[in-house]
Amino acid sequence: IPIAAPDNISDCVAATSNLRNSKDAIRGLACCPPVLSTNKPMDYVLPSNPVIRVRPAAQKATADYIAKYQQAIQAMKDLPEDHPHSWKQQGKIHCAYCNGGYNQEQSGYPNLQLQIHNSWLFFPFHRWYLYFYEKILGKLINDPTFALPYWNWDNPTGMVIPAMFEQNSKTNSLFDPLRDAKHLPPSIFDVEYAGADTGATCIDQIAINLSSMYRQMVTNSTDTKRFFGGEFVAGNDPLASEFNVAGTVEAGVHTAAHRWVGNSRMANSEDMGNFYSAGYDPLFYVHHANVDRMWQIWKDIDKKTHKDPTSGDWLNASYVFYDENENLVRVYNRDCVDINRMGYDYERSAIPWIRSRP
Ligand code: C2O
Numbered sequence: 001i002p003i004a005a006p007d008n009i010s011d012c013v014a015a016t017s018n019l020r021n022s023k024d025a026i027r028g029l030a031c032c033p034p035v036l037s038t039n040k041p042m043d044y045v046l047p048s049n050p051v052i053r054v055r056p057a058a059q060k061a062t063a064d065y066i067a068k069y070q071q072a073i074q075a076m077k078d079l080p081e082d083h084p085h086s087w088k089q090q091g092k093i094h095c096a097y098c099n100g101g102y103n104q105e106q107s108g109y110p111n112l113q114l115q116i117h118n119s120w121l122f123f124p125f126h127r128w129y130l131y132f133y134e135k136i137l138g139k140l141i142n143d144p145t146f147a148l149p150y151w152n153w154d155n156p157t158g159m160v161i162p163a164m165f166e167q168n169s170k171t172n173s174l175f176d177p178l179r180d181a182k183h184l185p186p187s188i189f190d191v192e193y194a195g196a197d198t199g200a201t202c203i204d205q206i207a208i209n210l211s212s213m214y215r216q217m218v219t220n221s222t223d224t225k226r227f228f229g230g231e232f233v234a235g236n237d238p239l240a241s242e243f244n245v246a247g248t249v250e251a252g253v254h255t256a257a258h259r260w261v262g263n264s265r266m267a268n269s270e271d272m273g274n275f276y277s278a279g280y281d282p283l284f285y286v287h288h289a290n291v292d293r294m295w296q297i298w299k300d301i302d303k304k305t306h307k308d309p310t311s312g313d314w315l316n317a318s319y320v321f322y323d324e325n326e327n328l329v330r331v332y333n334r335d336c337v338d339i340n341r342m343g344y345d346y347e348r349s350a351i352p353w354i355r356s357r358p
C-alpha cells in the first residue's frame with residue numbers, strides 16, 4: 001500500500017521526532033497546518049499547457065530578478081501568520097512531514113508516523129513542496145512566470161552561499177540570522193560535510209567537491225534504488241532503522257548542505273540543521289531546487305538505466321498541500337515525474353563533475 005498523508009489534516013500533532021533538544025526548539029513544535037474547512041483534499045490536476053517557469057542559477061541571477069524574489073518572500077512574511085501561504089506556515093510543512101506531525105492513518109496504520117526522508121519519497125515530496133511554494137510566491141507578486149533560483153553547489157561558480165542571501169541583512173527578506181557564521185561567503189561548501197571543516201584550500205575543495213559529485217551521481221547511483229533510496233510503504237515504521245535508507249544524493253550533498261548551513265551552536269542546529277526548522281531559512285528552498293535539478297540531471301545523463309521507480313507503491317504515494325489558491329489538494333508521485341508537464345525547467349549550467357571521475 002502506498003504512503004498517503006491523511007485527509008484529515010486536523011489530526012496532525014505537534015512535532016516530537018528527530019529533535020536533539022526539544023526544550024530549546026526555538027522555532028516551536030506546533031507544526032500543523034491551518035484548517036480552513038472540513039472538506040477532504042481534492043486530487044490535484046496539473047494545468048495543461050503551462051507556461052514554463054525557468055529556474056535560474058542563483059549566482060547568475062540579475063539584480064531585477066533578485067529584487068523580485070526578495071519582494072515575493074517579503075510578501076510571504078507580511079501575511080498573517082495563520083494564512084496557509086505565510087512564511088511560517090510554509091516552513092511548518094517541512095516540520096509536519098518530517099518530525100512526526102502526521103501518521104499513516106490514511107493507509108490503516110494510525111500508530112505509525114509518516115516520514116518523507118530516508119526513502120524513495122524524498123525526491124517527489126520535495127518536488128511538490130517547491131512546486132506550490134514557487135506558485136505561491138508568483139501569485140504574491142502577480143507573476144505567474146516567477147521561478148525559484150537554484151543553489152548551484154555542483155558547479156565551481158556556485159559553491160558558496162549565494163550572495164543574495166547575505167547582502168543587507170537588515171532589510172533583506174532572504175537573510176536568516178540562524179546560519180553558521182563560519183560558513184558564510186566566501187567559505188566554500190564541502191559537499192561531504194559531516195560536522196568538521198576539511199581545512200582544504202579553495203582550489204582543493206572544489207576538486208574534492210567535483211569528484212564527490214561524480215561519485216554521488218554516477219558511481220554510486222547506478223540504479224533506481226541506490227539513487228532514490230529504500231522502498232518505503234504504508235506499514236513501515238520510520239523510527240526503525242531498517243526503513244531509513246536514503247539514496248546517494250539525499251544522504252550525500254543534500255544532508256551535507258543542511259549541516260553546513262545550520263548553526264551548530266543552536267540546540268537543534270537551527271535553522272537548516274534540523275528538519276523541524278529547515279523550512280524557515282529561505283535558502284532551504286533554493287538548496288532543494290538544486291537537489292531537484294539533480295534528479296532531472298541523473299535521468300538525463302543515462303536515459304537507459306536511470307529510471308524513476310515504476311512500482312504502484314511509489315507512483316500512487318501522495319501528500320496534501322494548500323495550493324496557490326488556498327485549496328487543499330492531494331498530489332501523487334506519478335504526476336511529478338516530468339518537470340515540463342509541471343511547468344518548469346532549469347536554466348542550463350555546466351556540470352563539470354561529469355568529467356571528474358575520481
Ligand atoms: Cu526535507 Cu532537505 O530536507
